[in-house]
Amino acid sequence: MDRVIADWRRYILMQPPMMLLVLAMSMSGTILTDLIVYRTCIITLGINKTECLILHNNSSSEEALRINTKVQPQASLILMSKSFIESLFPSVLSLFLGPWSDKYGRKPVILSGYIGGISVLMLASFCYITDITDNNERAWHLAWLDAFISLGVLIGLFSGPAVYEAYGYTAVFSIATTLCTVATLYIILFIPETVQSHTSGICNIFDFMFVKDLINTCIKKRDGFNRSLVWSCVACLTLLLIAFQGNLAIGYLFASARLGWTVEQFSIYIATSVVMGILGTIFGIKLIRRCTGFSEAVVAIISVISSLCTALVCAFTWQSWHMYLSIGVGIFGDLSRPMIRTILSKAVPEKDTGKVFSLATFLETLLPFAAASLYTFLYSHYMPPLYPLPVWFLSAAFYIITIIILIYIQIHMRSNIISFTPMIEDNNSIH
Incomplete structure (x- = not known):
């Protein structure tokens, strides 16, 4: 662990480039979807440009609905294929890059995130923050990273449509490219390496021994290494991601069908939710974690209960203000993931951090x-x-299943002291 890095610098290493990348993805994501729909209308289906422009200029008209019935099925196939590729390739890649980074360094993996996708960059970020922080401050830095990511999403959601309306597709993608370039230069110039290696290891990235080593690390019985704790954390992260992605998938459909909300009304709701999530994450750690002295598992339980309340309020919603009530009761909902990742980072030796986070990232990317x-x-x-x-x-x-698992984690952590026995490498291990 690199202890030469000053305390204040740890707040501006991974967070700014991650925010810039998420901002670029957020501002261009919706616009890219719109471009795919528009180009499908003109090129794939051969509909004239005047009719296709109705999708932009008068999207609620009967004519637009008629065109959409032809265009959206074709566009959906492209978007589904895009989603599948973006899920499958990075998830497989993460199985190799995590163990590789334990041996050859974090910085190349951080840079490769701009080729392998956001999940690879998240994997590298978690490993890097684990390297530069101790057990007491790690939860705070992981939460701070989540707050920067949320801020990037918020700025991107509002800036993307505004730039598109004023200057068109080219300006949006040009700005997104510039942001990615700035983030890459920031990583190259300002982020120091935390794992020192005398060789580059580039030729060994797709060595299947890394995957074998990862599996052995996570399932091989060792004195003092409690596999159930690791797998319990992975299970919690998996369940929370399923709920998050599911809520995201049906959120607008629900608000539109139940309350008659427009896209603009739902965007305001999402923006409010993101802002409250940032505040809940930052002040939640200060108030709950530091003032009460609760363990990470207890804070995670409180956070998941907050998310559970949100789901229940949404289930019984019949007026618009109920949706904003769900934001209020769920203000601490984003605390759970950094808390669980902190527990996970404490449950493994430092040299195996990349392997365990690779397993979690693999599942989180596929789900x-x-x-x-x-x-x-x-x-x-x-x-x-x-x-x-x-x-x-x-x-x-x-959420209820997650709370039960977290209660088990808390009981287990109180009754056990985690100590590690290093794995003995055999002749087939990576040299």
């Missing part, structure tokens, strides 16, 4: 596609005016 399909399927069969809405109870069930 969004399946989670969205599950929630959309349930919602389409039981949608408003059905009341209360069953799909929110699915989220509630995931």
Whole structure:
């Protein structure tokens, strides 16, 4: 662990470039979807430009709805393929890059995130923050990273459509490219390496021994290494991600069908939710973690209970202000993930951090596609005016299971002192 890095610098190492990348993705994501729909209309289906422009200029008209019935099925196939590729490739890549970074360094993996996707960059960020922080301050720095990511999403959601309306597609993608370039230069110039290696190891990235080493690390029995704690943390992160991605998939559909909200009204709701999430994360750690002295597991339980309350309020929503009430009761909902990742980082030796985070990232990257399909399927069969809405109870069930696992983690951590026995490398291990 690099202790030469000054305390204040730890707040401006991974956070700014991560925020810039998320901002670029957020501002260009919706615009890219719109571009795919528009180009599908003109090129794939051969509809004249004047008619396709109705999708922009008068999207609620009967003519626009007629065109959408032709365009959206084709565009959906492209978007589904894009989502599948963005989930599958980075998830497989993360199995190699995490163990590789334990041996050859974090910085190359951070830079490769701009090729491998946001999940690879998140993996590298978690490993890097684990390297430069101790057990007491790690939760705060991971939460600070989450806050910067949320800020990037918020800025991107509002700036993307505004830039598009004023200057068009080219300006949006040009700005996004510039932001990614600035983030890359920031990493190259200002982020020091925390794992020193005398060789580059580039040729060994896709060595399957890394995956074998990862599996052995996570499943091989060792004195003082409690596998159930590691797998319990991974299970919690997995369940929380399923609920998050599912809620994201049906959120607008629900608000539109139940309350008659427009895209603008839902955007304001999302922006409010992001802002409250940032405040809840920053002040939640100060108030709950530091003032009360609660352990990470207890704080995570409080956070998941907050998310559970949000799901229940949404299930019984029939007026617009109820949706904002759900934001209020769920203000601490974003605290759980950094707390659980902190527990996970403490449950493994420092040299195995990349391996364990790789496993978690692998599952977290694969799940969004399946989670969205599950929630959309349930919602389409039981949608408003059905009341209360069953799909929110699915989220509630995931949160309750997570709370039970976290209670087990808390009991286990109080009754056990974690100590590690290094794995003995055999002749097949990586040299």
